[in-house]
Amino acid sequence: MAYILVVEDELLINQLITDGLTSAGHSCVSAFDGVQALDFLRERKFDLIILDVMLPKLSGFEVIKHVSGTPVIFVTAKNRLDDRLCGLDLGAEDYITKPFEMPELLARVRVVLRRASRNERFFVDDLTIDFDAKKVYKAGKEIKLTAKEFGILDMFITNKNCVLTREQILDIVWSYHFDGETLHIIDVYIQQLRKKLGLKDRIKAVYGVGYRFEI
Numbered sequence: 170m171a172y173i174l175v176v177e178d179e180l181l182i183n184q185l186i187t188d189g190l191t192s193a194g195h196s197c198v199s200a201f202d203g204v205q206a207l208d209f210l211r212e213r214k215f216d217l218i219i220l221d222v223m224l225p226k227l228s229g230f231e232v233i234k235h236v237s238g239t240p241v242i243f244v245t246a247k248n249r250l251d252d253r254l255c256g257l258d259l260g261a262e263d264y265i266t267k268p269f270e271m272p273e274l275l276a277r278v279r280v281v282l283r284r285a286s287r288n289e290r291f292f293v294d295d296l297t298i299d300f301d302a303k304k305v306y307k308a309g310k311e312i313k314l315t316a317k318e319f320g321i322l323d324m325f326i327t328n329k330n331c332v333l334t335r336e337q338i339l340d341i342v343w344s345y346h347f348d349g350e351t352l353h354i355i356d357v358y359i360q361q362l363r364k365k366l367g368l369k370d371r372i373k374a375v376y377g378v379g380y381r382f383e384i
């Protein structure tokens with residue numbers, strides 16, 4: 170469970186995000202403009218901030234300049250590349266554009282919270298995954314993974330025992346949308362990952378849906 174500040178001036182969207190996070194077991198506080206967000210941030214410590222960019226009084230890009238030590242996920246209708254880069258340059262952990270699906274937001278929240286937690290290593294079978302160094306060891310020997318392969322593994326571990334659709338995997342790891350024709354690229358990556366790490370029995374295909382990492 171995390172303590173999350175949701176900064177979004179559109180009442181319905183704020184409510185939607187808050188409801189989604191609350192049903193995932195988190196505790197939320199809503200702010201509706203940049204100044205109110207800063208007031209809350211002065212008062213207490215949050216584990217995560219969901220931050221809209223276009224806000225009354227003070228934009229999300231201004232608000233984040235006053236944040237230190239708390240991860241931020243920008244949520245915004247702006248999807249131009251320069252806005253995206255600006256957000257990430259300012260230190261945001263992630264960036265999601267409207268309209269978005271709640272499972273995608275929740276998956277991103279899990280990734281960011283896991284990254285921010287102190288649990289930097291994960292162990293399964295004869296594998297050790299070091300998230301800080303982005304390295305994987307099998308029976309003590311390093312297995313070289315590409316950045317995308319590591320990203321997929323990270324996402325599976327963070328969302329273990331949950332079904333992820335190919336679209337979600339593409340959205341999270343590649344951060345942009347592919348058309349249906351190219352979705353099979355994910356199957357190729359997952360085949361490689363299973364083979365390299367011996368995870369054939371852990372990464373299960375869920376017919377017609379996607380994949381699940383079983384622990």
Ligand code: CA
Binds near residue numbers: 177179223224
């Ligand atoms: Ca807005």
